[in-house]
Amino acid sequence: MIKRRGWSWFWFFLGALYFLVPLLGTFLFSLRGKRGALSFFAYSRVFADSQFLQTFSFSFKMALLTIVAGIALTLPTMIWVHLRLPKAKPILEACSLLPFVIPPIVLVFGLIRIYSGPPFALASSPLLLVAGYIVLSFPYIYRAIDAGLRSMDLRGLTEAAHSLGAGWGTILFRIVLPNMRVSLLSAVFLTFSIVIGELTLAVMLAWPAFGPYMALMGRDLAYEPAALAILSFLLTWGLIGLIQFASRGITGHSTGLGGTH
Amino acid sequence: MDSIPVCNGKARASRLPAFGPWLGLLPFLLFALAFMLLPCGSILVGSFQDASGHFTFANIAHLGRASILSSFLVTIEVSAVTALGGTVLGFLLAYAITLGKLPKELRSMLLTFSGVASNFAGVPLAFAFIATMGRMGMVTFVLKSVFGINLYEAGFNLYSFWGLCLTYLYFQLPLMVLIITPSLDGARREWREASESLGASAFQYWRHVALPILMPSLLSSMILLFGNAFGAYATAYALTGGLLNLVPILIGAQIQGDVLHDPNLGYALALGMVAVMVLCIVAYQLLQRRSSRWIA
């Protein structure tokens, strides 16, 4: 028994080492922006760069659009399927697997092929980018909402509300949404963390987004990218932390796995 | 569903034509058609067209070119190595925090961290590894100046195959921890105790009971990890800047300029990728079904 626990510690420390060394290394590296002294110089240079703010706010806007449009599209559909059309569930299920089967690079390839010319010349519109982001984040939105719907008796609740005289609007906004707060929040934060630093779609559709900006920095500079890496890690940590904070005490509610790499 | 006259208005409402409920699904179906199916379809169609739009098998045949085959091969190798490494190490880590009797705080710490790390990928991840293990990176520097070990003279190169694997492992490993932990939680203490009371050693327990039970989940997780690495673009792009001829990198280059001198070959490349992913997802689903039957 003692031997078993010894091995557990060994593997845990090995894992911790592998996880923490790059973070520590990157952090130390990012502090070396000024020759001969440790300083936050690289960070101040990052924040001082007007491009940083522009690209970040662009990606931020795209993330918001994706979240709003993605949920507006998915939530009513899923409620509808749940209540009226359970046999359509496999279709949604399949769509949620699709982004795994079609990697982002393939997706964007197809999108460009279809929408770069008439009859749907969308390639220069941010709509196409947002649509692509909805596809990428659909599995996460789907899973989060599905977990939320399954954790409550939607049919029972709507029937109870109907028999008490509530209309559909009341049901949606006063009963369904409040009960799904946690799942929707985790969908929001996951989508945000996927979109904010996304590279593939942004670069291929030639948008001045945060991902391509970071990639560009990496090409020319040394210490600023390290600072950016630390900042993004903190951002991701904050978002995942928010999800776990929101879903604390709810069992069987797992955070999303993996983003776009 | 026949023509019996109905007077009650409510009852009539439930007798919408059979396709009635499907109308509610229409917005989503249109979206899925436009942005999921059509792009796939267009790539499928494009793979079988020549430059002037005529049907041809030439693109598919060109996938057999040495350069393209080798890029598929190296992508598969990176994915397989990181999937295997992630599976083995992730399993050991997950084992340590579940059955390995480590303190509960460590378990939630590792799970939270894994949630973050599996989402921390792409450009920033590449930066982190460059800052750590690159030519000027902190670890490289410390190893050289303190321990006198020169990583790069010893043959290590972050921008090579093994460097990419090391980097991918950073999101593969935590992903595995997240996937496999529930399965290990499902491995019941009683199985071990039953096997012990029947006289089996720890080795016999793992050999005959635990590993066979966990095998479907392990394999299906490994497939998931494989696909995860196979489709990865951003990390490789930011790390190697296209030095390694991975399929996603090749497709990206093709989109940005006709590097293959044959646009339709690009579609065939993408189709090949989708084919690999479809195989993965089918195998994954089959294995999942099996393991959910065993581990309730």
Added chain:
Amino acid sequence: MAFLEMKNLVKCFGAATAVENFSLEIREGEFMSFLGGSGCGKTTTLRMIAGFEQPTEGSIRIGGAEVSNLPANKRGVGMVFQNYALFPNMTVHKNIAFGLMVMGWKTADIEHRVEEMLALIHMEEFRERYPHQMSGGQQQRVALARALAPKPKILLLDEPLSALDAKIRTRLREEIRAIQRQMGITTVYVTHDQEEALSLSDRIVVMRAGKIEQVGTPFEIYNRPANAFVASFIGTLNILDAHVVDAQRGQLLVEGQEVMACGPVPSGQVKLSLRPEMLSLGTHPSNENQLRGQLSNVIFLGSIVRLVIGTGSREIFLDTFNTPKLELPSVGSPVSIGFPREACLVME
């Protein structure tokens, strides 16, 4: 001589003491039950015998040999779990053969033994089934066969029936008892269900808070409980406050009425316990004692009918057989409860 002997067993988890000073001797071939509520230490004791828990203090001997330092896989003890714990990746056949395989039996011997065990549990035709293809009752029978196949010295069962529904529980209970008798194997059975313990066991250990409250045959435990806890834990019991008038003769005062118990009894304030089935309605020469009350309710329980009779501050249960001739007074009418002095259990 005792076959399984436990001496001064103590088990502590951190600061909490799960089992305290547990000493017990079990004879070869005996069916012993550990009975108690949750957290009474019965399962912990069983797991110490199996080798899954290390005793903090004390010794365990099987057949005279000290085993408390042996690992579980060297003890030769068969175990049946509450949740069956069949290996889900193996067929019935493979599950039963597992213990034999790891002991290195020859294939032909394994086959022979597996057939024997399948016949024992009457499940020959389930040989190639997987656990998930069988009902809970079937799974538990296979688990029993699996535990018995390597011919263990002792069979341990940890609440083996509590995950099953009532009907299967009764049937499997009888089957377990029959198999145990047939094989003559020393058995320890942990349960919280008094009916199970009473119907199965040669002897019962009643436990509470890590301590033994009483050890005895089902008859002793039921008819002569050592204390109020055992009395109230086993069966239904009316417990009345009583004042002793004459301790030597066993004369008591209950609800202002005189009752004669078998003397001598402790003096002062005592508890008088009466089993509902020992009471009868009306006067009868063999019943020395009478308590007057008012019938407040009649509960029909199938083969028996339970009368609820109010006697001032208390309600007393009286059980009578449901016979066709049964005539009951109407609810609200005054009745008299009769019982012999032997029915009185007087405890401090």
